[in-house]
Amino acid sequence: MSTRFKVGGRTHTIRELFNENSELDTCILGWIQNKSRVGGVIFLTIRDGSGYIQTTFKKDNVSSEVFDKVKEATVESAVKIVGRTKQDKRAPGGLEIVGKDFETIAKAEPWPIVKSAVKSPSFLYDIRHLSIRGKKASSVIKIRSKVIEAAADYFFKNGFYLISAPTIVQSACEGGATLFEVNYFGEKAFLTQSAQLYEEAAIAALERVWTVEPCFRAEKSKTSKHLTEFWMIEAEVAFATHDDIMNLEEELVVEITNRVAQECANELNILGRKFKPPEPPFHRITYDEARELIMKKGVYFEWGEDIPTEGEKIISNEFDKPVFIKEFPLSARSFYHMTKPDNDKVTLSSDLIAPEGYGEITTGGQRLSDYKELEKRVMQQELPRESFEWYLELRKYGMPPHSGFGLGVERTVRWIAGLKHIRAASLFPRTLTRLNP
RNA sequence: GCCGCUGUAGCUUAACCCGGUAAAGCGGCUGGCUGUUAACCAGUAGAGUGGAGGUUCAAAUCCUCCCAGCGGCGCCA
Structure with a gap:
């Protein structure tokens, strides 16, 4: 993506984050590809047109208001994420965003594609x-x-x-x-x-x-x-x-x-x-x-x-x-x-x-x-x-x-x-x- | 156009052969969990079986027709 073509307050595409070596503050836009919660940590896999990156929100590190917004967020919602990148071996690709602020731009209803759906070509082509x-x-x-x-x-x-x-x-x-x-x-x-x-x-x-x-x-x-x-x-x-x-x-x-x-x-x-x-x-x-x-x-x-x-x-x-x-x-x-x-x-x-x-x-x-x-x-x-x-x-x-x-x-x-x-x-x-x- | 197969909760499947009035996993919802990668644990709601007709005391299950989809052939690129 051209650096002169920026939208919606985004500072980087996901691909750009992976190309940078240093840790940096960033604001990305994308969709929640996957979400899982383990007590006080919520993991979001964010997708944009250029790639995928994991974002973590920890209860101890953000306000309860932000944490609740993340908790409510549904898979495939369009979101805006503000945070700082960090190398972490536990994250897919070795890089993740430590989330600081979060906003749902467009909420998604419960996503119909669950893991069993991959077995069903005609269902997937229907949707x-x-x-x-x-x-x-x-x-x-x-x-x-x-x-x-x-x-x-x-x-x-x-x-x-x-x-x-x-x-x-x-x-x-x-x-x-x-x-x-x-x-x-x-x-x-x-x-x-x-x-x-x-x-x-x-x-x-x-x-x-x-x-x-x-x-x-x-x-x-x-x-x-x-x-x-x-x-x-x-x-x-x-x-x-x-x-x-x-x-x-x-x-x-x-x-x-x-x-x-x-x-x-x-x-x-x-x-x-x-x-x-x-x-x-x-x-x-x-x-x-x-x-x-x-x-x-x-x-x-x-x-x-x-x-x-x-x-x-x-x-x-x-x-x-x-x-x-x-x-x-x-x-x-x-x-x-x-x-x-x-x-x-x-x-x-x-x-x-x-x-x-x-x-x-x-x-x-x-x-x-x-x-x-x-x-x-x-x-x-x-x-x-x-x-x-x-x-x-x-x-x-x-x-x-x-x-x-x-x-x-x-x-x-x-x-x-x-x-x-x-x-x-x-x-x-x-x-x-x-x-x- | 031809041959074969399939159709059961949002999705995937079980029960069909040998009729007795539907079972589970995922997903949803509620709660728990500070490192998840298709997470895990507990609880909970959700279908009357693609449609029409027939046989039967009784049909998801047997029969007929229709509809939809899948796999392959033919035709073609």
């Missing part, structure tokens, strides 16, 4: 607006923030412009059946599945663009890796080949994972996650090689089909760091993918598979830049041509070869933080069965 205050839940959100921060730093360092694409759209990017429909002044519109098509338009102006935006998929997928609303980091680069874009993805993932490992060590620790950032280069295998490997392990699927969940898990567990599966069959991909020069059944595209069974985190590839070929695809797949007219027209006005990718933010967070279910990576997850809170 997600409260349960996000928990140590684990908030650590995940801090990690997610760092993932996006690291991505932004990487892109800006490399000459990318941040753009924002519309989220209300007329045309589908992927399959048409999985769109959320919205009523746009009596006209049928949809929530976007991807910013990609708009990024392709932007590269002729800006050459390298990136975006981080919500995507919506109305798939009735009831799995631990699907959200109906999720955030995607997408980039598109003019003149880039499919190989170039895999290099970019690899550098980005290395940057993100290193930054999280270094700067969120505490959060990973709270989650009990031992995470080692992957070393480049990542493995790159073809769809055919992946299929052979999967079938050798007893899972059969036809050439041309998308890799089934079980197969993806096999690949994910086979390597100790992320692996690209490249050259997917056209039949398993969207209409805009470029095919290999010597084989029009195979696309220049790839998925990046995270290790440890976490699975796919990105999809990328080279886009069709030729007008006639793209027009043919639109016809073949019976897409509503009117909606794609502008996208086709880009190919009439100097569209060079270009490539791009999308990285699922929550999937990446799920992998790095070691989460069982993707909904934990979202502040307020939207799934097949959850629209509230």
Whole structure:
């Protein structure tokens, strides 16, 4: 937190107190995370946005008026604490505040989350607006923030412009059946599945663009890796080949994972996650090689089909760091993918598979830049041509070869933080069965 | 869309198979305790078992339908 941005009479954030070595007078603001009383001593664990610190109030050291105020205080009340820091081996982290004055700023009713509640995911998600205050839940959100921060730093360092694409759209990017429909002044519109098509338009102006935006998929997928609303980091680069874009993805993932490992060590620790950032280069295998490997392990699927969940898990567990599966069959991909020069059944595209069974985190590839070929695809797949007219027209006005990718933010967070279910990576997850809170 | 599982106090669970009118821990409240980390000790209030219907002298328990959630598959990112 900036030292120039102080609120409510606070002199330090909790993190700042831990960074100071000397004992000092302080006033902090925060919430009571935990409270326990042993006769004449009351222990409060105070939480602010930067961390946690224990505060002790002793009956002998403060006025009875202050002691009574502390005694009355309830867990999760917002409070102001005045005191002096003191090193003490008995305190978590070795530092505590010896309380002198106390004030409840906003009182909390009895807190509904008791220790037995941690066993009940559906209860915790029913009261997600409260349960996000928990140590684990908030650590995940801090990690997610760092993932996006690291991505932004990487892109800006490399000459990318941040753009924002519309989220209300007329045309589908992927399959048409999985769109959320919205009523746009009596006209049928949809929530976007991807910013990609708009990024392709932007590269002729800006050459390298990136975006981080919500995507919506109305798939009735009831799995631990699907959200109906999720955030995607997408980039598109003019003149880039499919190989170039895999290099970019690899550098980005290395940057993100290193930054999280270094700067969120505490959060990973709270989650009990031992995470080692992957070393480049990542493995790159073809769809055919992946299929052979999967079938050798007893899972059969036809050439041309998308890799089934079980197969993806096999690949994910086979390597100790992320692996690209490249050259997917056209039949398993969207209409805009470029095919290999010597084989029009195979696309220049790839998925990046995270290790440890976490699975796919990105999809990328080279886009069709030729007008006639793209027009043919639109016809073949019976897409509503009117909606794609502008996208086709880009190919009439100097569209060079270009490539791009999308990285699922929550999937990446799920992998790095070691989460069982993707909904934990979202502040307020939207799934097949959850629209509230 | 398919398969499987679950639904009992604010939360977690017991009683369900082999029907006899709900038991406990946590949390709450009251009191005690000068080093708690998911504290401890004593006392106390709190549910009629997701909903509707059926079988029965009797249903949390058996049957039917509905609703909600969970786990997985498919589809997909």
